[in-house]
Amino acid sequence: MATPPTEIFWQEKTSAVDTHLHALRRVLVDTTTAYQHMRIVETATFGRALILDGKLQSAAADEALYHEPLVHLPAIAHGGPRRVLILGGGEGATAREALAWRTVEEVVMVDIDGEVVEACREHLPTMHQGAFEDPRLRLVVGDALAFLASTEARWDLVVSDLSEPVASGPSFRLFTKEHFEDVRRVLAPGGVFVLQAGSLTHYEIHLHARLFHTVGAVFPHVHSFASHVPSFLTPWGFLMARDEPFETRPDPAAIDALLAERIRRPLAMIDGPTALSLLQTPGHVRKALDRHTEIFTMQAPPSIPRDGS
Amino acid sequence: MATPPTEIFWQEKTSAVDTHLHALRRVLVDTTTAYQHMRIVETATFGRALILDGKLQSAAADEALYHEPLVHLPAIAHGGPRRVLILGGGEGATAREALAWRTVEEVVMVDIDGEVVEACREHLPTMHQGAFEDPRLRLVVGDALAFLASTEARWDLVVSDLSEPVASGPSFRLFTKEHFEDVRRVLAPGGVFVLQAGSLTHYEIHLHARLFHTVGAVFPHVHSFASHVPSFLTPWGFLMARDEPFETRPDPAAIDALLAERIRRPLAMIDGPTALSLLQTPGHVRKALDRHTEIFTMQAPPSIPRDGS
Amino acid sequence: MATPPTEIFWQEKTSAVDTHLHALRRVLVDTTTAYQHMRIVETATFGRALILDGKLQSAAADEALYHEPLVHLPAIAHGGPRRVLILGGGEGATAREALAWRTVEEVVMVDIDGEVVEACREHLPTMHQGAFEDPRLRLVVGDALAFLASTEARWDLVVSDLSEPVASGPSFRLFTKEHFEDVRRVLAPGGVFVLQAGSLTHYEIHLHARLFHTVGAVFPHVHSFASHVPSFLTPWGFLMARDEPFETRPDPAAIDALLAERIRRPLAMIDGPTALSLLQTPGHVRKALDRHTEIFTMQAPPSIPRDGS
């Protein structure tokens, strides 16, 4: 008898015309929440994965290549964050990385979609690794905009780990100048803001570039970096911003020393040399940043098509 | 918010090189039994479907177009079957059609794979429609070859509703001359044997043709007929055989009268005109029957590749 | 070295959500004409095929199963057609079948898209088999509506062999009551009109049914028949209509005698028994005809989505 064949696929539109067929072992969740369509599947190649509105958010096999740069590059820039605010981050993996810092005293994670958080908690244990049980974590199920408007606290690190700004999806308002102004208002002195900021593939990099300029319209300093997450099928961009310039040629040994002192466990990817590597924005990306400069506002927000329909 | 998108597909190999992607609403069962790989899925287009070893067995939306010809054409030829033996038929839909005959006193269904039968019973209620609870039905989980070797009973109708003779699958031995001899031995006088007998697409019709000659090596009379089951994507062939010739130009009105008297409920497809239609083997099929005449034996059984791997 | 692999596919949408991937050996033509998108490809499974606006029109391996019923069922009903008018029919295969009748003196084929006809002439020799060189054939590149409005001739057979009524495609106006009235006007006494009339799959049969009633609003007698063409992946419906009733229980031997006398060459599919078979509209189709009765007019024409986009 043959091995159970892989005949069930999740099809991701990777552009207006191309598609990728991910072989599935299991469909664990397939439901429409109050905010979006959610799937949790077990892919044959990348393990369990969260999919929101037809887009892969992260997959077990390589999510560290996404979550580690997202959290640790800005945290290293800060040096010793104590209070961290996460917008989105339903899988709990962003919280997990923030909580790895010994300096961190409080993490607040604001996710609008409690159903997504609950499903991740149940089905993606390798992603949160118990982060939801850490007494330093506070989960707020609610609207990030409302939270920012009402919080009195100030944060060393604000991590925007949101699903892509899909047209009429739950997150597109959080990719606008007005929102970035709200974020700047709640940063503590020396605080850093970081956001996942889209694919760097040539036909999509305009979103990343325009976000670069939108964040740059609010913060004196903004830096573009990227990580290669194979399950995304495309290099992925991030932006970090603050009032002071970023040190882009740090001494790798000094970073290694900082991490050794302040991180509780070995990381999968980030260390001194890796940080040095990621801090150099490659030439073709810098050229693209120069080409697409129009900023996003509440009047003219980003709106990428809901491909999967 | 968009309608839940169809992004999960079951891929069926329809030839060595072509594939069909069936959009899925749900995967209800996906497991390897002791005999084969079984899936029960809810397709977007054809409703719930049973898939064995990568091949669609039947789908809710049009399974009647398969099960009605399979049972009622030989039953009409017989006139009033009392005792019916079903080989395979896990969905319970073949039993359902047999039990629709008022004349039927006993149906024995022998299926080797109890896990398939149980899963169909639970997940495919529109297929069995309670057949498993009918006191006239006896389910035997076991090997059809062994059952035939040991049964003392004689049957008015033997219905072979088996999965395709996939290499090293559970059914290929049941498509051989030796097996058909066993079947003939257990037929009552006037009894009819019918089997599902493969696709009629030009590149697969050789299997149907060779089965025609294999059955014809055992029975004095054999007749090829077909039904168009859209979820199969291809016209599907059947063979019926007995010791006496078949009446292939019956009076449709007489058939309608017979069915009105002996069938408990309206049928979806079969009536007098439909039976007359199906009884005429089309010209291109008759030509194909003449082209592929080698018979299947236990030494040289049919063995179609397990495509889905 | 491996055999040249089949890695290039033509994807056909078979429903709003399902797709079929046909392995290709070659793409011979891929262009946008003045009226539609045209492809001629060599499929691995069905040989060369014509595709218009994303829909397969016919494929070498089994086009006879489409063109023979389309032409010969109405021609048999007529008995000895002399003048045949074909609307559409770009491949030349419909003309080929009409020209096979010894009684036929003139075939006029009106196709709006000269580019399609030219490409078929060049790339699909097994389909036209020289029909375009037959002195009895006259090709008119132009609008069927205009031709019908201006023709003084009367026709024994009018064959509507058009691409499906795709929204904003070239043919949807030719599936309306007004057009069918034009057709009736140009029929000679005893003349028969036949049209290809859509898929019989459960989720598409409403188009066939509504065409049945639309034709029936114009002609006293209309008959639904079908052929299963494997490359279409679905049973395909036709409608024929005339002023007198159709004989639906003809003697197969009489048909065979008629064909032997009047057809120049052996046919692949149609003969007496096959004609008898096709003339019986199956039960489930008759039920569907009763369910969808709204007719199509120029104000409310059929308009199936252009899926392939």
Add this chain to the structure above:
Amino acid sequence: MATPPTEIFWQEKTSAVDTHLHALRRVLVDTTTAYQHMRIVETATFGRALILDGKLQSAAADEALYHEPLVHLPAIAHGGPRRVLILGGGEGATAREALAWRTVEEVVMVDIDGEVVEACREHLPTMHQGAFEDPRLRLVVGDALAFLASTEARWDLVVSDLSEPVASGPSFRLFTKEHFEDVRRVLAPGGVFVLQAGSLTHYEIHLHARLFHTVGAVFPHVHSFASHVPSFLTPWGFLMARDEPFETRPDPAAIDALLAERIRRPLAMIDGPTALSLLQTPGHVRKALDRHTEIFTMQAPPSIPRDGS
């Protein structure tokens, strides 16, 4: 009328179970050469692409992200290469990058498959950009192993730009220790060897790692670097090796000065910061290098399955 739809796809197996469907605008070449299956297609997303034995070699839209690191990182390490030997490199893009160095006096390109080179020359002008006409280029159609065995010349740069070591394909022997020894023998003092060295996706990185150790068994110093080429769908690894250690923390400004002096035209990607970035092997890659240490020999060469399986 709709825009010409994208319904024709090239399907690439990206793993044993996953596939990617690239929408095609045109198939320009589809043939089996004496050595491999070759396709040149125009993809909708990445422009024209060369495909050998079912694997994408490079695509117009982002081939610079592959060819620039391949050539310029080792050339920068060398400082001023005069004589360059390219093994493979059929598209002519590797030659193009080598010829961009003012210091380069001779480039010899040895490709076993003259049909591939000819087809690229005709159909991929944006890739070679006239490199084949440069008087400094000499094209040798022949076996790289034989060329290395017979050449008396010594080379500043040897660039192995071969298709992947597909089982029974033309290149797998060129990924063995014995071959790397041949290469070392023909290097001039200070010479650098570089090779494309496979995907860095977690389930394929073992090939890259084992090549790292195989090269390291021959050369005193070997360095792993990577580039994410979106059309490859995965980060891609390279290895460079020489007798002296590599400077992995160069001053970006010094590199920019070197390039300004020695390169004839602006590059798309590589400059000082980008070189600094690529020279830092990321943490997760270094860990993988430690995990897979078995080397490849002629007795035990690499052998990835044809088609990604």
